[in-house]
Amino acid sequence: MANSKSMPLIFDIPITYDLDLSSTLDGGQSFNWRPGNDGVWLGLIGNLPVKLSIDKHRNGSVVKAEYRLSPGGSDLDRLKWYLDLDTPYEAVRNRLSCDDNLESIIRSVPKFNILNQDPWQTLVSFILSTQSNIPRIKRNLEDISIVANQLVTAFGLSFYRFPNPHELAAMGENKLRGLGLGYRAKNLAAVASLISENTFNIKTVSAMPYKDAKQYLMALPGVGPKVADCVLAFSMGHTSAFPVDRWVSRGVKRMYSNTVKYSDPDISKWGREKFGSDAAYVQQSIFYYERWVRGRGQS
Template sequence: MSWNKLCNKQDLQLLGTLSGGQSFRWKYNEDLKEWRGVFFKTAWKLRENEKSIEYDVIGSLLQTGRKRNNKGDITNETYFKKVLDNYFRLDCNLNEYYKEWSEKDELFKSACKQFYGIRMLNQEPVENLFSFICSQNNHISRISSMVEKLCENYGEKICNYEDTTYYAFPDVEKLAPEEVDKALRNLGFGYRAKFIQKSAAQILEWGGEKWFETLKEMKYKDAKQELIKLCGIGPKVADCICLMSLNHLESLPVDTHVYQIAAQNYLPHLRGKKSVTDKMYTEIGDHFRQLFGDKAGWAHTILFCADLKKFQTNTETEEKPKRKKKK
């Protein structure tokens, strides 16, 4: 296997993009200074050097365009680079976006100096949807564990590599049978087991993965309402799916953390509320859509990362975004 250049270092920040709560299948190897993860039925490695981001393919189930050299290694650089370009939306000029958003908002202008290269992942809708069903009332380490259980029990094996077996995320057909509910409860999924099985059955009834393509073609709010028809999908999870896998980049999932950012820095009349009502949810989303435009969800993801304490001690620069103190 060999490392290949993906992009310049400033165009993609791996830390904020891969561990900011968008996807749950990336892990950082501190000893090797590299990220390992799975998407698109392929296991990957990513690392950064002084100038660029590099990638390597651990193993893949994809057949189209795949080649192997005389050592059995996967070598089709062009094909896999296109997959990564699409996943990280590298065709989008992030410098232009950052410039536009900085001109509209002083807080963003401060935050983006440290949190450069935060990409909105273009994920596969099936994995994205079921991963965020697992995310409900949960923390990241447990969500990651649940997602891996889904892959190990219902996904196709990709390869073994350095004592780790990598699995693809299961196709929706694998999660739809009624017995999946009980099996997932036995694996510790709790009430989410029903949501996963019932939603998978609904998706199959409505056309399978082709149904997601129709959602991409809809207007954002219409696509969101269709998603909410699924068992166990509320407004926040629907917004996550719209934003992260259906190209509705104006979508903005509002959780407690997003509410706190909005209340402390943009909408002071919302401070001190005990919970986020439907009216508040809409007001917060509309405010950022008016401020940042049709990619408001992406812009706010940078503010979200800047506000996470775990990133404030791990980034390379010492400059911190200015935050207002809570009263």
Template sequence: MEVHIPDLFDLKKIADSGQCFRAVSRPDGTYRFITGDQVLYIQKAPDGCYRVSCSQEVWDRVWRPYFDLERNYREISAAIPEKDAFLRRAAQAGAGIRILRQDPWETLVTFIISQRKSIPAIRSVVEMLSERYGTAVHVSGETLHTFPTAAQMRDVGEEDYIACKAGYRAPYLCDAVEQVLSGRLDLEKISALPDDQLIAALEGVRGVGVKVANCVALFAYGRAACAPVDTWIRKIIQQEYRGRNPFDRYGAAAGIMQQYFFYYAQSHKAETA
């Protein structure tokens, strides 16, 4: 099936944007995305069209929300004022990135893992957890594994997480599993909370600070006003904005601007080192 996406949309930039850790490119130009128990193979075709491996019903139900296709990123980028020269440059470099709407549980766990790890290292841990504790699915000649649910991780201990290279984050993962299974953290219920209360609820998990909580709010709950600040973003704020956080001025689009910052930093490391 083919779908038409008229807005800014770049598979490589999305896969490399540091939001999700299971997207992969294949030699034929196809990209594979996994969310929940759904697997998508998607390839660019002419005239803003994309070949996708799912039905129209699944595309509309799962993947349109996942890729945030109801939001017009072209308009958002065009609204960046000329005086913000750095952000305009970053938005041009990152044109085509979308804020992915991912599964809250997977996002919470993967961003706990992400602390002080490179993107390739995060990917490695996430794949090991999926292969050991997730559900096998057979699709397009591949055997893949879904990301394990909290229930599937019920009996995983700290030593098991350490064996998957989670390191000092192992007790944090144990706490996340326990909180979700006990109901102390209801990832569905907190979706109704305003941004500040949502972040506070996420910070109740051991090892989850303001940066990780903002990542989960942005990448799982679609809270585009949340702009996580990591080491790379902090360097840009110091270098380009004299230490003044610029995201407040962008309101409900702050998280999108943060992604442009992050992608620019990752693709221009010599400038932002």
């Protein structure tokens, strides 16, 4: 008879709107989920291995989450927070669809959520994202985790926990450079040290007002306006952030050619003012559309 304490259990979480896991977990917000069979996604939320899938029913869908129940019992709340299940995304989409330029975008992009990821891991992810590409970012993050060598097993599979700031700082710039991070290794090693030494307090950033939080993040090497906005949007609940990369810039310029300015800072400011707390959702929709719908996705 199997030990029930070590057996993953399946939890059904009802949601009142459609949720597409692929575009949510693997749409450019997060880089550490891997697809399994039949629409299943596997990954770590913190140290917790989780297997996720969606069951569609007539009256709304159910998120199926499989994981080991830990003693504290707060895993379900954490999962719901990570996936941002309590935000009424159907209402968000309805609001935004009133904008003629957005309506077709919203309709042709899968129904994703904006994640609440771990700020530290998200910061590292987007420091690595500069002048890089998504497959490479994934590989860099995975290599970092493998070198950190904190193995967790579940579902008969291996997961490597993402190193904390202290562990990453201990790797040092040269080792990171050896993983193919390029010039980003120097910034990442410096940031890991600043955080592990408590010179920079990442845990307080979420509670700061948007502009203060952004300014504070941008004091870190390798963190400019775009990286800061991604961290704020995808890990700190600042959904009024409007990160501008080349894809979003391209999309906004085409869709709003009459109203919008030109520089990235102008576009970011415009997005924040026009869409308010929906800005991050709009930005991610445009990114996804430009990258994988319009561009017909070269990974």
